[in-house]
Amino acid sequence: MRRRPGIGGLQTAAAARDQYRLLGENVAKIRTDLMKEQLATFRSQLEDFARKHKNDIRKNPAFRSQFHEMCAKVGVDPLASNKGFWAELLGIGDFYYELGVQIVDICLATRPHNGGLINLQELCHLLRQRRKSDRGVVSEDDCLRAISKLKVLGSGFEVFSVGKKKLVRSVPTELNKDHNEILELAQAQGYVTVEEVERRLSWTSGRAIDALDTLLDEGLAMIDDGHRDGKRRYWFPCVSPISSSIGVDS
């Protein structure tokens, strides 16, 4: 716009500024509206998708996992409440609630054997055994989601990694670094000896025995004095490669 001198010019400039501002606001509004519209479209498409693929979501764990990711991107949490569209349509809230209850059950039942620490793989295996008759497979991802919901309830469940494996802790006992290192060492054969711990981790005898005794007291380890070589072995049911489904076959 050509600038005119004098008062007239100033008024024009002010008017121009106003118009630009208005334009700017309009553009912003259009953008927001557009986004809202896009989001709404996306959401309704997601709902259509969910409706159409309800069975797949229920039966196929890989599909289910990807569905959750999609939802997360749009800011939808199908597990947020037991009511509402998602829960009603998919019964997903119930599915994870049920899983959570069964997981707690299994952890309690195996606690005398493993001290409250269980291998995620084993947990899933026991879960699947228990749910044999139900349609649909339960994946590790499903277990993790159910457990994260349990955590929200403050039930003291925690998943952590030791070496290559994931362990689920259902007791308040927290493991320190020394304990974790022993567990990792034990993964190879399911057990360790004091000597091994000293040698592989370069610890003193006192430190090794202390840590092992604590793990024993917490019920996470069991002693074995029966080997020919006379060396005491400390076995850890939670990392054992042998399937030890003790007393949980329901």
Next chain:
Amino acid sequence: MQKLGEFKLPHFFNYPPYFTLQPVRDTREKQVQLWKDLILDYCRTQKVFVIGLEEEFPLFSNPVIGRSLTHEAREAFLSALVADGRAEWMDKGHRKCLILWHRIQEWAEILVQFARDNGLEDGVVTMEEIRFGTESQGTELQGIDRTILNRALKILEQKGKLVVFKGTSTDDEGVKFSL
């Protein structure tokens, strides 16, 4: 699953630490419970009535994992069964243990049922027949241990349900029911 003859062994039987008496109380309780159940189960299905602690009882060792129960462990598990009323020591030295997968009272009831099933309410039958006769074949009474049979009969005798009489030799020992 590992088997001992036809008997299916539970998973814990293959986990070495279960063959060592555990020092931690909760772990020990679980261990004792598992062994008690296993021993009773095995004895019931294999019709084992007496366990000798120093003898080669198949459950006391697992060659597959190279582990055996120590004498102390054997005694601990059997003592737990005794405390439950599911076993009795036969000697002060705790060398032999009588396994009661049925309590004596339960055996007594089984005998009464046996008499009823075979029309022996007023009948006479020898011990041999109760243990090995045709009527007892396929029933729980088949091959029943003498000591246990005698104990069960004594209970019934005290209740007036039968009379035990001795013959010219132990083979002739018999029972007259009066149910």
